[in-house]
Amino acid sequence: MSHSAIDVLQSVFGYSQFRQNQQEIINDLLQGDDCFVLMPTGGGKSLCYQIPALMRNGTAIVVSPLIALMQDQVAELRANGVAAAYYNSSLQAEEANQVLSQLHNGQLKLLYVSPERLLSGSFIQRLQQLPISLFAIDEAHCISQWGHDFRPEYRQIGQLREYFSQVPFIALTATADRATRQDILHRLHFHSPKVHISSFDRPNIRYRVVEKNNPNKQLLAFLQEHRDESGIIYALSRKRVEEVAEKLKQQGINAKAYHAGLPGEIRQNVHQQFIRDEIDVVVATVAFGMGINKPNVRFVVHYDLPKNIEGYYQETGRAGRDGLESEVLLLFGMQDVATAKHFVENISDEEQRRIENFKLSSMVDFAEAQTCRRNVLLNYFAELSDKSCGNCDICLNPPKLFDGKVAAQKALSCVYRLNQGFGSRQVIDVLRGLDNEKIRSQGHDQLSTYGIGKEYSAQEWSSILRQLIHRGYLYQDIQNYSVLKLTERSGEVLKGKVELQLALAQKTATNIANRKSPRDSLSGKDKLLFEELRQLRKEIAEYEDIPAYQVFGDASLVEMAQQRPNDDYQMLAISGVGEVKLARFGFEFLALLRQYQD
Template identity: 45%
Template structure:
């Protein structure tokens, strides 16, 4: 008799109960139905297709976008005793022949495959004769033209759906607003009744956004809270990625660079180092990260403004996949806004697409400038909601608002009287009455707006100008040198003079001294700390011997449970969450020995 889904969950994965909607989704697909699954990163999406693939007759086919992601998932599944493999271009002819033999003889539970490989006629022809338990399309937002990571090969997967019309199909993603969700359902022929929307909240992630002041000093201060932890630092350009990684290495961090301009072998080697390491910082462009399966990423930093709220949500979502506390920081300034705007206007996209991208940028700026709970703004973008979270910077330290109506009028007037061609720093100097040769040379020390803004300091005027740009009252010369001009909405504002509330900049934060223990170390009691450290060392030793990432042996959360429970026998260890039968057979003696040594 086939094992039930709960029996598989316990025996293979080591868990006694499903989380959230997992049980409903798994049962729905086991019964032969299609499913669209939207679940936050770390919410357990993979179990939603892995368990039905094991429970149903045949082989589960999983479409995944990246070779590195497939390799990690296959390694983790094999550790748990699941018969899994990946069909990709890296296989030798002998390996490919052996894999097809295993597929033909029913020796696989799950086969991972890239869309480009799956769409090859010879591959589809060979799969025609294979009994498929289901087809799961991971990272399904890639097929939507409105998604932030559209990939043409994903659009062609409807041909696969049509070819295997009687096979249950699943589309899974962590990032999809309403237009993107509708397009996925329509394109893959999945009914609305088969959609499972689990929400977007990641309560273990702390969100923080700061004005870009001194990025390296701000990053250095942030990293004091994350010594000996893995994290990702996102940069907008390849050059900044390289320079930031080099600077971090000079500061004593194990930092690597990753961007599309690197040699493929070097890029893959760095990704492997990050996946296998326990305190590695990856400095990367957006080329890095989709589907990163590393559960112990403790922080994500954006040194530059990301492209959209979807991109921000997905990139920050790579932190804290294990459910333990994680930290994020985004830095941005008016130059970032101008650069993102220029990317949109200079693209070859049709006007409809540009209009959508402008709206997405406006939504992201609204998140950056909000005085309310950031999590509420973030979730509302996706049609979700929450109470004020208490776990973001604006909840912890609510910003001060002030009536900025007069300040905005002064700023716009100054931009007009200086000819609508000077940048932020120059306008602030004129408003403050700074006497320098450049201002005198243009005669702007004699205009009516010279020195009319001394009630605010330079830092406050920068914040005011940045917010006026975000509110579309000021335009930035995208093709030139960042000159400011009055936008149509700014002219309306000068005419109508509505009340405008602005955020006062936070006072500069004093640089911290050495900060407390990391999130993981804080989660373990003083009495269990030495044992937890020893368990991590044993895990690392085993992982290196097998050349696999440490987390495919056991997650940090499982090690925390082992350190707290201190099982003394195989049966006691079997009751610890995350310890399935295959891992108990393989690793039980080694970890029980470490626990006994610390008795």
């Protein structure tokens, strides 16, 4: 079974080996098991259901929330010779009928469907008459109220299980904290699902946070480091998006604006121009980008503070999907916090307001972190890590450290003495020995930890607690009013078994070494060849009227420039070169490559 899967991987998609967890997930689906898959953007989620869809009898139904996402996925599958289509509101009546005809005639291996179309009674009845190989629910975090992008129409997807009890289901998402994961599984009514959680780490992405000070100037300086590269700049409001895009254009940068207030035709054109490398930069609200398949996005900038870490992680994850070096920048100012707080306080539902307040606080903690930013992200998603990544601004330009062993013991002891039932503010007030009504009424002035931390200010204690959370020694419980709790690692600190260096609070540094672009990793003739391969790809893409990455991605071109394949067999060994693409494009690329043979 696994041998057949690897055959499909190589012959159709052009990859020589599976990434983390892919093979196990594929095998589970082939055996008819339900699966929940948590895998970062760029980790290869789509292959987890696309390969079983090609191997199982019938048509796979893929539920997807965005039209642009469906179009990208289907175009990529067709470029690899796979019979795929989408069924959503963008189709004219004649086109929709043609897709339904293909479905009924068994001509499709994958059909991408919007949740609204899927859940109409007539469509479910259609599917019950057909052999369905599997159901894949993409962007599954949209199901949960705890998720950062909750969509009411996704709520009903769980009812499919009663109509298709024998068909395997797979739910996939790149971003879900513990509460969101539990909610997804509860709402989908899965049968004893196999849960696969991959690492959230994207080591090829460099994280950078800069204190916002003349943001237009800071943005331009950053873009100078990324000339002629593809990137996305996210801003909070439609007005800000248009202002930033206009200023970039005035500076000679090939940029366009994208937000939900623009006519659909303009949005579609901007989307197409971006994926076809006709524009370098899109300045957008978060309406842009979910699931965009473009692999060569080299940078993502957040001009304003995102509302939560899940959204930040997903948006930054659009950089470097091809595995090549990429960079993300967050411009962070306290005014952004006040603005975001204002939006949250206007949420009428008290429970939802509490959830969003926690998520915003976690985002602020990330921006103010004095420890490795990658660890902050990983620990937020319950992937405990305290090893410095070496590829974020904190690691590359570290803050001053102090021996934090005693401070950490005091903090953890206080959380313990408070019966793990209070948030950080009360912990800090007890440590500093404050005399107020809440402390007296709770009897916290009688605790052994009362007043043992007067040597640090409230701001310094707040930084210490954040660092302990980021390193996995404390856990902030979102489902229980953000109270602080000990983790399985806390005991090591309390017993004095851990030497702990903590950071002194400081403003975020900006001067770190420049990231290398893909072409910078090549030297001499390889770099010249890479540029010629890019030009050939551009010409073919324009002639075929498809995005350049659907010919071959940057990662494939880098490998071609380094390996210089000389025949079909060697070409198939290049990552991303499958049999259909070799047949379509191999002749021209091999002709160019042979000119560079030593």
